[in-house]
Amino acid sequence: MDNLELIKEISRSSPTKIILLVIDGLGGLPNPETGRTELEAAKTPNLDELAVLGICGMADPIAPGITPGSGPGHLALFGYDPISCLIGRGVLEAIGIDVELQPGDVAARGNFCTIDKKGLITDRRAGRIPDKKCAELCKLLDGISINSVKILVYPVREHRFVAVFRGENLTPDVTESDPSQVGVTALAIKALNSEASKMADIANQFIAQAGTRLAEHHPANMVLLRGFSRQPNLPTMSEIYKLKPLAIAVYPMYRGLARLVGMDVASTGTTLEDEFKTLKQNYANYDFFFLHVKWTDSAGEDGDFGRKVQILEQIDKTLPAVVNLEPDVLVVTGDHSTPSVLKGHSWHTVPVLLHSKYCRPDAVEKFSETAFLSGGLGRLQLTQVMPLAMANALKLTKFGA
Amino acid sequence: MDNLELIKEISRSSPTKIILLVIDGLGGLPNPETGRTELEAAKTPNLDELAVLGICGMADPIAPGITPGSGPGHLALFGYDPISCLIGRGVLEAIGIDVELQPGDVAARGNFCTIDKKGLITDRRAGRIPDKKCAELCKLLDGISINSVKILVYPVREHRFVAVFRGENLTPDVTESDPSQVGVTALAIKALNSEASKMADIANQFIAQAGTRLAEHHPANMVLLRGFSRQPNLPTMSEIYKLKPLAIAVYPMYRGLARLVGMDVASTGTTLEDEFKTLKQNYANYDFFFLHVKWTDSAGEDGDFGRKVQILEQIDKTLPAVVNLEPDVLVVTGDHSTPSVLKGHSWHTVPVLLHSKYCRPDAVEKFSETAFLSGGLGRLQLTQVMPLAMANALKLTKFGA
Secondary structure, three states: OOHHHHHHHHEOOOOOOEEEEEEOOEEOOOOOOOOOOHHHHOOOHHHHHHHHHOEEEEEEOOOOOOOOOHHHHHHHHOOOOOOOOOOOHHHHHHHHOOOOOOOOOEEEEEEEEEEOOOOOEEEOOOOOOOHHHHHHHHHHHOOEEEOOEEEEEEEOOOOEEEEEEEOOOOOOOEOOOOOOOOOOOOOOOOEOOHHHHHHHHHHHHHHHHHHHHHOOOOOOOEEEEEEEEOOOOOOOHHHHHOOOEEEEEOOHHHHHHHHHOOOEEOOOOOOHHHHHHHHHHHHHHOOEEEEEEOHHHHHHHOOOHHHHHHHHHHHHHHOHHHHOOOOOEEEEEOOOEOOHHHOOOEOOOEEEEEEEOOOOOOOOOOOOHHHHOOOOOEEEEHHHHHHHHHHHOOOEOOEOO | OOHHHHHHHHEOOOOOOEEEEEEOOEEOOOOOOOOOOHHHHOOOHHHHHHHHHOEEEEEEOOOOOOOEOHHHHHHHHOOOOOOOOOOOHHHHHHHHOOOOOOOOOEEEEEEEEEEOOOOOEEEOOOOOOOHHHHHHHHHHHOOEEEOOEEEEEEEOOOOEEEEEEEOOOOOOOEOOOOOOOOOOOOOOOOEOOHHHHHHHHHHHHHHHHHHHHHOOOOOOOEEEEEEEEOOOOOOOHHHHHOOOEEEEEOOHHHHHHHHHOOOEEOOOOOOHHHHHHHHHHHHHHOOEEEEEEOHHHHHHHOOOHHHHHHHHHHHHHHOHHHHOOOOOEEEEEOOOEOOHHHOOOEOOOEEEEEEEOOOOOOOOOOOOHHHHOOOOOEEEEHHHHHHHHHHHOOOEOOOOO
16 A cells, blocks of 8 residues: 555545645755855745744655656645656646647647757757747647647747647657757657657657748747656546645646646636635635745746745735635645756755644744754655645544554 | 565564553644643653653654554554554454454454434443443343354443454455544444455444344443454564563553564553553563553543643653663653644654663753654654664664675
């Protein structure tokens, strides 16, 4: 019996409510000039008060040293083993924009990018072109057919798109073309086993054709593909936890991931205030709320320490909108750390705060990485947050006699 | 190789002695009026001194968020994986009162309870009737035969009894009749698979007959059955640890569990002083002592914060009787938390204190949940306590060359 099977056996429906506030890329690293992390630099009186009232700890999203993508990070948050339940980026992006994948479809995440005359990548995100431009360029690429495989291309946001390969005998076991760095050429896509050679061949032909069609569209004059994947089949959160869950997220990928584990997905606006308003409007109709805040991660990825601090302060200011709903359990955490000094996701543990009537508060008085080290949750696994939230909501019965 | 197989390979017999003092339901939650837990409210100078001399930590009995029954909690304490070694409550109770189960027997834990005229349960424990009354009522029910299945009914204590179903083709895969709440009717027992339909049918008929026979015996005018189970087959502690273990416990279930892992079980009295006296009398003849103190859990289950504090103080006062034996290793811990404010077992971590000549003391100076958070054992699994005790007793050889 694995952990989710155990939880499924002892979970029960009840009127108590859980809010899981996910601040994407929450954890950080010290600014070399000040020695303080983004959280330590930010003024967060409301989060600090929650830290006083709640129980705190630091969680490994996957395992020490492992830097998670957004998919594994969120699966872990929802309590699923992120290693055995791996979901490809392509599938996530597709689901997030309501693309209905068919059995056998292989989806890939695409970036428009900039290459120079030698074919070397100069910007992996093509200067983050506007959404409208992205949609126009996707039309240029959508519907290409290669050896009876049709490639459907859907815009996501900015430089991001989804490519769905639909045809016979396609498998996702291929490498990526994105080298994850600039100054080099894109990589050829290679089959990881003999059955994937068709997929690799079609993908490489598609990329070549895309390059031709985009040649005059600098800065978006090439594409990078990664995250080739097929849709997995996960038990839903309702099945496991007996919850009625709602997801509130501005960015498509997080809505997609929530849908994959069976959450309803709310329509919401584009700001933090919109999200909190959506939460309030739907509060009576659900008992679990996954509230996703993206901008901390974006600021960290851009290496913008000050902006990450600002966003944390903005979240803190609007936090009473969440606290005032008086959920039985409020969890504030992240899917991983995104330290500005690393300009990307990292392996560092991520702060976890849980507040409930029965949380056994610790002596922590500040919402920060260092303060949380002495918290009552100690060092935990991110997958353990959901069972703790369920327990604190009194939604888990006793295990064994 | 799982953990127990590893321990079995490297364990060795030696003259050193280990005492495992289990204070049932040890951990608590803050009293809302004072903000202090039962342990923080109690004056425990002897436990505090041990905390100064020893190494401390907080343990998850099963996993974060999981509330264990007494069976899984104790199996974890003895080092057995409590999830794969699940033991039914019925079997535990039966073993604890020296009922010799035969192959094929299915045992259930029974409660005498009170129902009103509508059949709604008003007290799941029938006012905790005296032991003598329990024995009288069990005689009323003992020996009923239904379709060639004989039902043997044995009194335990207060409102508790064991029903053993002896006959052909019985399997324990049935649901319970105890709804775990008052104000509702008892549940019909249902088969969980096709092979269990006979068991469910017999159990429901037995309950109906019991109701008739008990009708005039208010408050004990009905029975609730749960924990239908068969005896498992576990490796003994002598096989795994090369120990000669003795159990000292007032309550039957804990003696039963100890017997299940191959411990000898001492005759003892009904008080803490009796138990400590029994320990002293048997100290020369064993090298491992499981000493179980039940009353903390009972007070917690009754929601009696003050009584739990008193019992903790009483344990502390008599503790020198244990310490003065100068065991090579003394462990003080619990099988789970039973916070008075929750009136039941809980998922919270439980304090672990280990004292030995080689324990590497930490800076903890107080025996409490909050103080132990900064202890040298950190946050650990309860199953890891036995290997630590064995190591500190120098009973484990090096692993690998």
